[in-house]
Amino acid sequence: MYGLGLLKGLSVTLNRFVESYTEDVRWLIKRYAKVEFRSSKDARGTFTIEYPEQQVIMAEEFRVNPFLVYDEGENGEKNIRCTSCGICAKACPPQCIWIVRSNDPATGRPVPQPAEFYIDTDICMNCGMCAEYCPFDAIKMDHDFEVASYTRSLKNKEQLMKPATYYKSIRPLNFAREEAARAEKAAAKAAKA
Amino acid sequence: MLWNDLGAYFNPALYAVEERELMLDIFEAVSGSRMMCNYHRFGGVVRDIDPASMQKIKDLVFDRLPRKIEEFERLLSENEIFVSRMKGIGYLSPADCLAYSVTGPTLRAAGIPYDIRRAEPYGIYDRFEFDIPLKHNSDLMDRYLVRIEEIKQSMRILRQALKDIPEGPVLANKPTYQIKVPAGEAYGRVEGPKGELGYYIISNGKGNPYRYHIRTPSFVNITSVEKMCVGTKIADFVTILGMVDIVLGELDR
Numbered sequence: 001m002y003g004l005g006l007l008k009g010l011s012v013t014l015n016r017f018v019e020s021y022t023e024d025v026r027w028l029i030k031r032y033a034k035v036e037f038r039s040s041k042d043a044r045g046t047f048t049i050e051y052p053e054q055q056v057i058m059a060e061e062f063r064v065n066p067f068l069v070y071d072e073g074e075n076g077e078k079n080i081r082c083t084s085c086g087i088c089a090k091a092c093p094p095q096c097i098w099i100v101r102s103n104d105p106a107t108g109r110p111v112p113q114p115a116e117f118y119i120d121t122d123i124c125m126n127c128g129m130c131a132e133y134c135p136f137d138a139i140k141m142d143h144d145f146e147v148a149s150y151t152r153s154l155k156n157k158e159q160l161m162k163p164a165t166y167y168k169s170i171r172p173l174n175f176a177r178e179e180a181a182r183a184e185k186a187a188a189k190a191a192k193a
Numbered sequence: 194m195l196w197n198d199l200g201a202y203f204n205p206a207l208y209a210v211e212e213r214e215l216m217l218d219i220f221e222a223v224s225g226s227r228m229m230c231n232y233h234r235f236g237g238v239v240r241d242i243d244p245a246s247m248q249k250i251k252d253l254v255f256d257r258l259p260r261k262i263e264e265f266e267r268l269l270s271e272n273e274i275f276v277s278r279m280k281g282i283g284y285l286s287p288a289d290c291l292a293y294s295v296t297g298p299t300l301r302a303a304g305i306p307y308d309i310r311r312a313e314p315y316g317i318y319d320r321f322e323f324d325i326p327l328k329h330n331s332d333l334m335d336r337y338l339v340r341i342e343e344i345k346q347s348m349r350i351l352r353q354a355l356k357d358i359p360e361g362p363v364l365a366n367k368p369t370y371q372i373k374v375p376a377g378e379a380y381g382r383v384e385g386p387k388g389e390l391g392y393y394i395i396s397n398g399k400g401n402p403y404r405y406h407i408r409t410p411s412f413v414n415i416t417s418v419e420k421m422c423v424g425t426k427i428a429d430f431v432t433i434l435g436m437v438d439i440v441l442g443e444l445d446r
Contacts (some may be wrong), residue, residue, distance in 0.1 A: 005271030
């Protein structure tokens with residue numbers, strides 16, 4: 001019969017229409033648990049979420065803008081892991097990292113600490129190459145994606161530094177893996193000596 | 194986008210976006226970014242797929258997507274308005290297809306079984322069992338049916354790939370962010386969803402390429418629009434353009 005295919009198609013749309021209401025009623029009370037359901041294979045009904053209140057589940061590997069990791073000392077001093085070797089600046093495809101090496105004021109010899117460290121986060125394209133090729137696990141990718149600002153955001157060393165505990169909180173699996181690798185290396189070194 | 198042009202305003206397109214959203218979630222969990230994945234490296238990939246994402250992929254491929262493809266077909270394939278707007282419109286003869294070097298579903302709907310995955314197998318496509326969908330009328334309806342069939346064949350390849358995906362290291366050599374390529378030139382091509390996607394590169398032995406050109410399927414396919422349009426109604430132009438399935442990023446060459 002002519003028009004049957006049309007009705008068949010429209011039944012799909014009608015089904016979706018009804019489902020969007022029944023699903024809303026179903027998740028009325030625990031609507032914050034809905035986000036998990038939305039990214040599962042049985043997701044039905046309205047697919048959108050109400051952003052500032054609800055947020056999609058963030059994957060551990062998600063990456064925006066790099067930051068510098070520092071270890072907290074006993075008296076609260078910040079021991080920056082970066083040794084200003086410059087590998088991140090070389091690996092960076094858009095070349096948005098500037099490093100100024102520091103010298104010991106007394107002897108004039110270079111010390112393994114950056115005097116200045118700039119990342120132009122307007123140029124940064126969030127590729128994560130710097131974090132991948134850093135041999136000291138000193139530069140890592142952040143999870144903070146709300147980066148809109150009124151000014152240009154050239155970040156200096158102070159703004160880029162974040163504690164290792166923060167890194168552990170956003171990437172627990174990666175942190176555990178790196179700590180294990182470092183402990184193994186230290187053990188091998190101790191066994192040799 | 195074709196469905197939009199035909200007046201099914203945003204409904205089918207947004208149904209498809211839902212599935213795309215679930216796939217992009219997997220991209221994000223595995224590689225770190227939704228669009229600019231940066232997942233491949235010289236000699237492998239950057240990291241292994243975590244078990245949770247693997248389970249998600251299996252759920253999608255074995256359970257959700259077959260259901261959804263069936264729903265799309267129910268939504269549109271038999272719709273009388275849809276069919277009458279597409280049957281016999283936008284004919285392009287096989288000889289013209291070859292003359293304009295059209296590739297992809299447009300070429301296969303004209304009865305020429307050309308698919309680079311078969312003609313010149315790359316990657317691991319020689320290990321999979323799949324059919325090349327083929328139609329002979331070379332009108333819009335056939336191009337639509339070829340595309341639907343291609344989705345099903347892709348699912349078939351995915352099922353085989355997931356069945357015997359091996360464990361083991363993901364990167365063959367030492368990680369390097371830049372490699373020195375010996376001087377010379379090379380052309381590599383893959384079968385994209387829109388046709389032949391090729392990369393031509395000339396190296397002079399330094400770290401960066403000396404010359405670099407991308408052969409995009411949309412840019413080549415759109416040249417055939419004139420041939421398809423002449424003699425049809427103006428209202429059909431939109432449909433024909435929608436079926437060529439252009440991506441503006443590819444057109445900007």
